[in-house]
Amino acid sequence: MVVANPLSDCLNGGCAAMDCQKVRLASLLHDIGHSAFSHTVELGLRRLDDIAPPRHREHEAYTRDIIEAFGEHEVVKEALNNAGVTEDARSFFRRVGAIATGEKEMLDEHDRFLSSIVSGEIDADRIDYLLRDGLHTGMHFIGFDLQHLLEYVVRNGERVGLGREGASRSFDELVSINIGEAFLIARYHYYTTIVNHPDNVAANTMLMEALEQSLRKFSESSSKGEMQRELDRFFTAYDDNDVLDFIRKNGGDDAEKVLNALREGRIFHCLADLRSRALSPEMRLYIELLNKKPSLINGVEREVRSLMGTDRMWIRTSAVRGVPKYLEVKVGNGFRFLYDESKLAASLVMEILSSNSLYFYGEHAVPHAIFKEKWHDITAILEGTMAKEREGAGFQLERLLLLFHELLNVAGGFQKSVRYITRVYRMVKRVQERYPGSFHYVFDEHFRIVYAPELFIDIMKLGAMGLLHIMVEEKSRELADYGIENGCSDYPGRRNHIYYRFAMTSEGKRYCEHIAPSYEEYVEFLSAHMPEIYGEVYSGQNQK
Known part of the structure; x- marks a missing residue:
């Protein structure tokens, strides 16, 4: 709320009264579906495929159901009526739940914009925990200037962007880009120094170990229905003490020993x-x-x-989770991805994604x-x-690397490279359509280009791992491409923009040759169809 209120007020000069109410409700309730001990329990359940169905691994589904259920209470219906809300109470809270969890397919464009304030790229949730956790851990350097950010947040259709209202000038663009870069740096330090601190991971490991032992023993003496009802309580009824009581009751002596060590600060040795x-x-x-x-x-x-x-x-x-995938800054009269305007941001995202341990x-x-x-x-x-x-479904990330391997063969061998990430997007989309099961990316039609946010992140991951060489380069473009009039004092001529060039590393080539037999049918498809797909996508169209 402390962040959501000023953030919503700053966008478009403030939201309408009812919009503000929806943002406040969604902000207050957006984590109501979290289990006790929050993400620690969820991460533990993700390891228990055999006893924890998918619903019990993510809190968003519980958040949505709990918020929607508010509409069933008479006192809530009366409060909505007194506030002048004519919409059915359950329907109203269903929309609030979708705003809180970022399920934009359930919302119209205006409510998708409200959702981006609560659950978007630069949203109240991310800003709040960066500032709060930085304060309480003494890691003040991970913070950034909230007031400065609020001066430069602007509505971009159904999303929140960075910039100033009206035609953008070069100084405003520079500041917007700087704020985006600062946000990325803050997230990087947040994960590397707080979330992934070895002692923090050790403490979480101990709790997860005790919980896993307890859940497995409980499942051995319970029916499937009883197990599911107990897991539901983790998200809807239990607090931290309830979970600790569950572990003591069901986990046995070993789980109790781990809990005692954790309480006394005797964490596992790294x-x-x-x-x-x-x-x-x-x-x-x-x-x-x-x-x-x-x-x-x-x-x-x-x-x-x-x-x-x-x-x-x-x-x-x-x-590192939650890396911004489509953060946009205002350039001229339109918006462009931060990663297409800042070499630092493009490098930062790969540095962030390389911080796995x-x-x-x-x-x-x-x-x-x-x-x-x-x-x-x-x-x-x-x-x-x-x-x-790989004998089963295999891995989407490996199939993506194999696609680059074949693409560069078609493009002229490993002495050459391919340019323009948007063409890679279109190529992956064609392969996904023509070879079912190859990829499962969701291409969002609300962007000005063919774009799947998770695909962008996966490409950057391959670069961060050293399997794909990603070069960030510049090329000048006509001012009209940015909605900037020729002769503008801030832009006396053409304007440079960033683009990506891709090549296989020697390690990436060796890895593809190693895994190719496991994806034999898919590799044969690529060999047969990549020349045609390459011709369709790289046919001289002027795409960035």
Whole structure:
């Protein structure tokens, strides 16, 4: 509320009274569906595919249902009537729930804009926890100037952008870009210094371990229906103490021992904290794939424990989440993606995405020399896990890398590169349409280009891992392309813009050759159809 109110007031000179009410309600209730212990419990449930259905791994569904249920209460209906709301109470709160959770497909354009204030790229939630957590942890350097930001937030259709109302001048563009860059830097420091701090990960690991033991034992003595009802209580009824009581009641002596150690501050020893820069490109990709499917960690953990001769070792991965995918700044009379206007922002997003880590924890310290000795075997365990998964559905990220591999073959071999990320978007969309199951990206029709936010992030991840070489370059364009009149004093001539050039790294090429047999049918499709798709997309059209 502290952030949502001034943010909504600053956009378009303030929202209408009812719009402000919806933003306030959505802001107050947007996390009401969180389980006790928040994301820690959700991350634990994501590892338990066999006992926790998808609904019990994300809090958004609970948030939406809880908010919608407010419309069933007579006292709430009366309050809405007194406030002059003529809409059916349940329908009203259904929209508030969609605004809170960012489910824009359920909203019209105006309410999608309100949703972007609560759950968007630069939204009240992200700003609030950056400022609040920075304050309470003493990490003030992760913060940024809220008042400065509020001066430059502006409505961009159904989204919140950065800029000034009216025709943008070069100084305003520069400040808007600087604010966007500061926001990215703040998020980077927030995750690397707070969320992914080894001690914080250790404490979360202990709670998750105790909870997993308790849930598995509970499931062994309960029916499927009882298990689902108990999981529902985690999100709708239990507070932190209730969850701790559940663990003590169902987890046995071992879970109780872990809880006592956690309460007394005796957290697990960090046996190895392997940051991205210490890992090969292949290992960076394995960590990302484990993040995508956390249940795979259980099997890896069992094998590593056997290898190390102990059952008191835990493996965790970390990743930065919520990286802005379509943050836009005002340029001339229109809006452009921040990453297309700032080399720093383009580099920052890859730096942020490269901050994945692999942690090993234990109750007792283990000499680093033992890890060094066993590292080859641990790598083999991870590779075996990935190979087994490829026998099934495989991984979307690997299929994307294989697409780049074939694209560069068509483009003239590995001495050459391909330009323009928007053409890559269109190419992936064509492959997705013609080879069902290859990709599952959602291409959003509300952008001025063919664009899938998650596809942008996946491409940047491949660059961050060192499997794809992404070069950020500049090229001049006519002022008319930006809605800027020729002769403007701020722009005496053409204007430079950023574009991306892609090439395979030697590590990326070797990795593709290694995994290609596991995707034989897909690779054959690419070999047969990529020349045609390449011709359709790279046919001389003037696309950025």
